[in-house]
Amino acid sequence: MKVRSWTDGTVGRLELDRPAALNALDLDMIRGLREALDRWRSDDDVAEVVITGAGGRAFCSGGDVRAAREAVLAGRAELADTFFAEEYALNGAIAELPKPYVAVIDGVAMGGGLGVSIHGSARVVTERAALAMPETALGFTPDVGSTYFLSHLDGDPAGAVGRYLALTGARIGAADALALGLATHFVPANAVDALLDDAGAEGTAAALARHAADPAEAGEPSLAPYRDRIEATFSAGTVTEILERLDDAGDDWAAGTAAALRIMCPTSLVVALELLKAGAASTLGQCLENELRAAVWLIARPDFAEGVRAVLVDKDRKASWSPARVDEVDAEQIRALLVPAPAAG
Template sequence: MTDDLHIHTHGAAGHISLNRPKALHALTQEMCEGMSDALLGWREDEAVSAVILDHAEGRGFCAGGDVQLVRKSALEDDGKSGRVFFHAEYRLNHLMFTYPKPLVAFMDGVTMGGGVGISQPCKYRVATENTLFAMPEGTIGLFPDVGAGHYLPRLRGATGKFLALTGARLDGAECLWAGLATHYLASESLAEAKARIVAGEDAGMVLDDMASPAPEARIAGNAETIDRLFAADTLEGIIAALHDDGGMWAETELKAVRAKCPTTSKVALRQFVANADCADFAANMRMEYRIASRMMLRHDFAEGVRALLIDKTGDPQWDPDTPEGVSDALLDAIFAEDPPGGEWTPFPEAV
């Protein structure tokens, strides 16, 4: 078992704490496999009635997945170990989505990328004043994965497209407004909430009882504008709407959209459409695994990680560097079946 996880049972609860504070608890393959092993072990354990998911210390809940490892794999072994990582991570995401017992995620801090993937499948998702939520994959030339192809299209209005294309960061109140969180609690109340769940109280009733009034969600004031300016089905259409609006908010978001990897943005929009044809969450994860198997091998991913995380220059050179340069043929190839190494499969117990 990796030291990057604390896994225990307390009373009626299983408890998984992410313990990689220097990396804001970003997920490694070993962490994904360890979490899956614990959940599979508790699945039929009658003594465990609920599972608590949180972080041990630091300001993160989970800042994502180990993208530098995936980048290294793409450069050194043609993506083989990267695909192994994604396979394990997506199995964990699907296991959580189909889990028969209530999972409670305490999103008390940075919740991005892979952190979204392990919080959104949970029946209860608790935001606090420390929550900072985002899907920033466009910044590194990857794509909104870990189930985002399922979750984002189901958010109210055009909120999902807005988050996917801008990488906007939401606070805890905004997460509650958007439906990304089910409850809002003050961080000082979390220890008591966990103790009551451990004592055997119903998790939903505990959270309902202890929920705090959330501050006004800033995004709510822009909801109508988001729905109007992000209504188009194409990246070019959304950029045109933002450009033509002329307002300060639109100008800011236009800069955000244009800064992101064009291929990532077009992949995200196609995900929204393709998810409608997915019979279940497993089908969505198969689709995302096909995309991941190819996106991690592209120039954009290596370049995005370099610019953001390695050299930290913030100057990625995308290829193609315009929306018009991303052809339908390129997208068809990214979404094609039979990715290198074969298709993704869920845990048999979770089917």
Template sequence: MRAYAQASTGILELNRPRAINAINGEMVDIITPALEDWRDDPEIHRVLIFSNSERGFCAGGDIREVRDHAIEGDHEFGDQYLQKEYTMNKIMANFPKPYVALIDGVVMGGGLGASAHGSHRVITEKAFAAMPEMAIGFVPDVGISYMMTHMVGEEGRKIPALATFAGLTGYRLSAADMLYTGLATHFVPSKDLAEFQEMLIAESIDEALEKYAGELDEEPRIREFLPEIEACFSKGTWAEIDAALNECENEEFVDLVRDLMSNANPSSVVASAEMYAVNTKVSTVEEAIHNEYEIGYLLRREPNFAEGIRAVLVDKDRNPSFVPATYDEVDAAKYHAVLN
């Protein structure tokens, strides 16, 4: 991780290629003070965050280390790490200058926290995004439940159900989906990205966009399912969402959802549905992150957190054994009780 200034641009360079830039505490400790300095520096006109890895922008947060400590009974490590990361996300969300993320390839979890709060989310045709937290026994966090429930895309209005759908299913948004939903703001072909970046640094974001930004020749798949997404995922609880899915006549959509959620932790799904319903209505990212932290605080102390990460990131057998194993057995009230 490098943070440096070039011309009038503050630059955050993600350079952990083996981990696809998974954000750890050391990276947060570099990014946060740099942003605090640049926020008040009149010589810095914009901030740029990008990856020097061909594999993608950022595969998420370095959650395996949190699991390792949790297994030993040390939950304070995860508490402190996430509090630091969430402080960084709040700074990004409230940054008073243009904050430009260049996303070429995968962006997930914590990578969305480091990019989606920015004023400019510039993607290439190679970009794709997901919040796969249900599979690891956790919760969509880093403020994304606020950003995505409040974003405005090509429909010209907020569609909170889209955010709930993406968060609960882990649906992989294509580049076209990202532009359609508003998760991405601009498209630049990957072949032009290096020159775009050079011009952005040397001149300005507006001039670089005027020269290099274009239209992506790809249709968003998620738009096909918008009526079903709004009909089913606008409900306030998982039980209501599940009931709506059972009544949905679009079998292709229902099969997609059930398949995506086949390895989901029931407790994470129930808790996250409660959280999305509340965070749809909050007025600040700080309130939303508080709710994410409180839900995550509970889930990280449950065995399903370690089990989910084992199945996805450690043994990679994709065969978790979650308890409770069914949605009906999950007590939604205990999660709802910690939400503001």
């Protein structure tokens, strides 16, 4: 079983158990998680849910996009469409669960790993946590509801930090996750087993009260020195303007950030920014719907197979994108894919 589910006292326990693949989610795992949540939703003996990842290296490294690529190349794109549709439905079900849902992020959590953690009521990080949405390097787009939660980060009213994380795929650690509200508690890795034992004995609230450390122990947020520059740059309305602002800045951080963006898939960058702009005025459900529309469109394009090849299959990091430049991407075509944001008021 790649997803283990059991009860410990009044806690429903979920464990992603595919450590050789860094607990990457495949369709069977998504269905296993959904089945357990649906079962426990109306079970009065289960008061809350806790999810962890096996193996010690990763909570969950994301969705299994290699399998999605293989389906597309085999002419079975509908299998990939089903994967994303069921994954996003799971994300929505987690957010709507009428019981506490606690994710313990110890290790890597990328892409789909954030989809099965960030929508919960409590998100615990250890000093080994590493969070990222790396999809723009894959010819894909940040998804799993990220265009909602990255548009509503703590202390980021303009959404600039969320845009920075989504477009660049930058990794952040526990300190940044706590500062941005992606995480709610910091627990040292060597205390996780005790936290889980106590959660089963007396519930997660009491266990967290005992084992959660001062967030300051997670260290200084790595993004803190760059927040002003991120705000000044990523508040721009188009990817082209973001790149122009970076080029005009002339410092090492700006040059490095511009270089990172220029490696990414141009179409993915434009799609991600349009999704994020829509997400700022949308509900999570609306964001998930738009992400699914974008996902189905993107996986049918050559850039998806090429990006996954370059990053995860051949690992040469030399993707050939079409179109090759951001200013060649038709943003209007992308906007036409999306459900219009609701009117203000």
